[in-house]
Amino acid sequence: MAQRTVVVASGVGLHARPAKLFTQAAAATGLGVTIAKGDGPPVDAASILRVMALGVKHGEEVTISAEGDGADEALDGLAELLATDLDAVKPA
Amino acid sequence: MTAVASQVLHGSGVGRGAVVGPVARAHPAPRVQQDQPGPEDREAAKRAVTEAFAAVAASLEQRAEQAGGTIGEVLGATALMAQDPELVDQTRTRIDAGAAAAVAVDRATAEFMDLFAAAGGYLAERVTDLRSVRDRVVARLEGLPEPGVPALARPSVVVAEDLSPADTAALELDKVLGIVIEQGGPTGHTAIIAGQLGIPCVVRVRGAAALQDGTEVAVDAAAGTVLVDPDETVRANVETRRVALATLAEASGPGQTADGHEVALLANIGTAEDAERLTDAAVQGVGLFRTEVLFLGRTTAPTEDEQAVVYTRVLRALAGRKVVIRTLDAGADKPLAFVTRQGEENPALGVRGFRLVRTAEDLLRTQLAAIGRAARETGEQPWVMAPMVATVEEAAQFAAIARESGVATVGVMVEVPSAALRARDVLAEVDFVSLGTNDLAQYAMATDRLLGELVDLLDPWQPAVLDLVALTAQAGAELGKPAGVCGESAADPVMALVLTGLGVTSLSMSPAAVPAARFALARHTRARCVEIAEAARDGRTAAEARAAALALVDPEVREVLAL
Structure with a gap:
């Protein structure tokens, strides 16, 4: 199983717009990606409700995991997303 | 009957x-009858809920696009909740276990609502969004109009x-x-x-x-x-x-009692736009300029240049009038990306307001430098005060930093009971104080300002809160330094009379509340205000205090303002 541990860069944490963008991207991989905060249990990364309920704040570590073909590439993409301040990137 | x-x-x-x-x-939220029987055709029920979730998500998405901006963002996130795979799965699982479709939706959303409510803070506020998803999906399932x-x-x-x-x-x-x-x-x-x-x-x-x-x-x-x-x-x-x-709203003179004792009537504002709306308004200035708006929702602190532009706009809009700028009042419950704080158990009691100086003094210095620049550019002399000051040392520290930055008139907010109890000592370090009655009540009564069900405890007429206000105003009078009020309690005309009687020197409120306060003040002498204040302070309960004050208010004022 592929895994990445990332520090969440968004100022508001993994809430609101960052949570929306992340879960949409996780769903788009079609890989059943999970996300866990610290040592906590993993939850479905495509579920905005589960992701928000983690209550991940700015600067906290999360671990994302996935299995199957293209898991590494998918996780690299998602890790990059988490390491970006999504609140600063405004929609065009 | x-x-x-x-x-x-x-x-x-x-x-x-x-x-x-x-x-x-x-249209009301549909009520879900919890004891309704499960569907005979569970597959059809599961299809129906899946379709209902998708249709609600699509409709919210459409509204999000129409709304745009912040509301669009909120609606967009709500739309995503309506198609959350776990929420839909759990609803379907409940139908498989024999629940009626509406009950399944209700229970599955309730689980997440409980989770969010228990987490508190930002997540607790999102419970409303989830409830709106549930209501819309249930209404659609039952053929009711969209709530x-x-x-x-x-x-x-x-x-x-x-x-x-x-x-x-x-x-x-x-x-x-x-x-x-x-x-x-x-x-x-x-x-x-x-x-x-x-x-x-x-x-x-x-x-x-x-x-x-x-x-x-x-x-x-x-x-x-x-x-x-x-x-x-x-x-x-x-x-x-x-x-x-409507007639009262047209009066425009300075605030004063019937015998000419002046009590400045000021406005509370949050943005430069607010200040510009006051250019022609009948207020004597701004008693509280909350500067948080400049900082919130950003990932980096606004630069000195950016801040100076805003402060300059505010000072220009109010040229010649008093402006009291409050330095940044943010902290754990209003997190700033650039002042990282790990989760605090009690954000209202945490590193907020002036306490941020402990971890991010440069934030304060940059803000004060920007205020200083705006003052030089406009030739105005803004007053500057710090929020959440609890001790004499903090007041002295703020005064020193502010004066180093060229601020001529330095003050602190009195919103922590300790500062009110020792107002004389605090006031000795600064030029003025301003009472934030909302937070003062919150901290004196140990009551969260956001809890609707505890609103009686937050009543500014609570005798203990009145005592703290009285102590502060008395210290101001003894030292000959201004002691104003910038909490919303100043907007209650009866309270405005009590505050005046206690010796408060200015009242700052939302601009819409100023005409009633001006009218009430003009109909009472200062001596009468003192009597009203004494009557209020004799009350043992909030209700007694207000009733006793009200009984001494001029009948015409009571009638016109429906007090």
Whole structure:
């Protein structure tokens, strides 16, 4: 199983717009990606409700995991997303 | 007795206005009958809920695009909740286990709502979004109209169980005569918006659910009542008050008692736009400029240049008038990306307000430098104060930093009881103090400002809170330094008289509340204000304190302001 541990860069944490963008991207991989905060249990990364309920704040570590073909590439993409301040990137 | 004809509903009023108009009900949330039997065809029920979730998500998505901006963002996230795979799966699982479709939706969303509510803070506020998803999906399943505020065909009194921020934003304000809410609280979102716009509003009205579309009601924000089918006397009374309030709003002189004792009437603002709206307004200046708006929702601190531009706009808009700028009041509950704090158990008691100087002194110094620049560029002399100061050392530290930055008049907020109890010592370090009565009540009464159900404990008439205000005003008088009030309690005309009697030197409030305070002050001498204050302080309870003060208020003032 592929895994990445990332520090969440968004100022508001993994809430609101960052949570929306992340879960949409996780769903788009079609890989059943999970996300866990610290040592906590993993939850479905495509579920905005589960992701928000983690209550991940700015600067906290999360671990994302996935299995199957293209898991590494998918996780690299998602890790990059988490390491970006999504609140600063405004929609065009 | 014909119950309907004489029915009066009670709640908490926002503002002083009154209005008569027909009820327009926001469509209520559908009630889910919990004991209904499960579906015979579970596959069909599962298809129906999946379709309902998808349709609600699509409709929210469409509204998000139309709304744009912050509301668009909120609606977009809500749309995503409506197609959350776990929520849909859990609903389907419950149907498989024998639950009716609506019950399955209700229970599955309730689980997440509980989770969010338990987490508190930002997540707890999102419970409203989840509830709106549930209501829309259930309404769709049961063939009911979409819950929320309808399009208004004529000017109406909007009646709802509760209004989400999105509902409030969608109101056609030119057709909203008044707002009646069954839940919510006087410091909630809807109440604040209504207060700013001067729309009569009554919240926490028990029995509002029974009001029917088209029924005429008299909404009295001053009394906190909703009268069903008002008779001609009531209608005439409402009209008289409307005219009287409109007349008061035209008066423009400085605040002073009947015998000429001056009490400055100032406005609370949050943005440069607010300041620009005051250019022609009959206020003597700004008693509280909350600078948080500049900082919130950003990922990096605003630069000195950016801040100086805003402060300059504010000072220009109010040229020649007093402006009190409050330095950044943010902290754990209003997190800033650039002042990283790990989760605090009690954000209201954490590193907020001036306490941020412990971890990010440069933030304060940059802000003060920007204020100094704006002062030089405009030739104005703003006063500057720090929030959440608890000790003499903190007051001295702020005064030193502010004076180093070139601020001529330095003050601190008194909103922590310790600062009120030792106001003399605190005031010795600075040039003025300003009482933040909302936070002072929160900290004196150990009551979260955001909890509607504890609103009685937050009453600024609580004797202990009045004592703290009195101590502070007395210290100001003894040292010959200004002690103002910039909490919303100044907006209550009776309280304005009490504060004046206690020796408070300025009253700062939302601009809409200034005319009533000006009128009340002009009808009482300073000596009478002192008597009113003494009567209030003799009360053992908040209700006694207000009743005792009110009994000494001029009858005409009571009538015009419906006190």
